Amino acid sequence: MSDAxxxxxxxxxxxxxAQRDKVAFETxxxxxxxxxxAICIRMLRDRYEAEETLQDVYVTAWRQAxxxxxxxxxxxxxxxxxxxxxxxxxxxxxxxxQLDEAMVEEIADEAPxxxxxxxxxxxxxxxxxxxxxxxxxxxxxxxxxxYAGSSYAELAARLSVPLGTMKSWIRxxxxxxxxxxxx
Numbered sequence: 001m002s003d004a005x006x007x008x009x010x011x012x013x014x015x016x017x018a019q020r021d022k023v024a025f026e027t028x029x030x031x032x033x034x035x036x037x038a039i040c041i042r043m044l045r046d047r048y049e050a051e052e053t054l055q056d057v058y059v060t061a062w063r064q065a066x067x068x069x070x071x072x073x074x075x076x077x078x079x080x081x082x083x084x085x086x087x088x089x090x091x092x093x094x095x096x097x098q099l100d101e102a103m104v105e106e107i108a109d110e111a112p113x114x115x116x117x118x119x120x121x122x123x124x125x126x127x128x129x130x131x132x133x134x135x136x137x138x139x140x141x142x143x144x145x146x147y148a149g150s151s152y153a154e155l156a157a158r159l160s161v162p163l164g165t166m167k168s169w170i171r172x173x174x175x176x177x178x179x180x181x182x183x
Contacts, residue, residue: 010075018065025065029058032076036083043087043149053090057083084149130180138173145170 001009010031016024036057040050060082068078131139141159144150150158156166 007074007076011070014061014065014068014075014078015070017062018068025062028075032079033058035076036079039080039083039149040087043084044090049090050087053083053086056086060086087149126181127177130177133180134173134176138169141166141169142173142177 010028013024013028013031017028033054037050037054040053040057041047044050044053057079061079064082068075073081131142134142137159141155144155145152152166152170153163155170156163159166161169
């Protein structure tokens with residue numbers, strides 16, 4: 001089955017779940033939960049927290065399935081956005097220390113991720129073309145930051161570059177992407 005056919009099938013399952021079709025929702029869960037769990041575990045870095053968040057994602061999805069619009073995003077993107085937001089909520093809820101200014105910059109914002117926004121097929125293709133214009137290193141860090149939710153500090157440590165350099169790379173890369181996408 002092609003990627004487009006799989007995406008359409010998952011969209012149909014989520015639309016059926018909006019009509020309270022439990023079998024469709026169960027099938028949707030079986031087909032999407034590994035990917036959604038990967039998002040949770042990547043962000044939370046704790047299996048128990050990721051499992052709890054995964055459950056919360058699908059409870060939310062069941063309750064809010066009627067708000068899903070396949071014209072705006074695919075089912076996986078919609079679920080991924082819920083997962084990302086729930087993981088961020090969980091991280092914030094359990095943060096007991098005061099945030100200093102450097103830490104505030106590392107907290108991801110709750111707006112839809114570039115991955116969610118780019119899921120539209122035409123826009124996705126344009127984004128991929130624009131990403132290819134970036135140097136390899138910058139393309140990789142942009143993908144890591146926005147698709148995997150890695151923080152600037154994590155990326156800087158992984159590539160052994162100063163935090164300021166990483167922030168500059170991503171900022172310049174995003175400006176280049178914006179210009180490319182506006183053409």
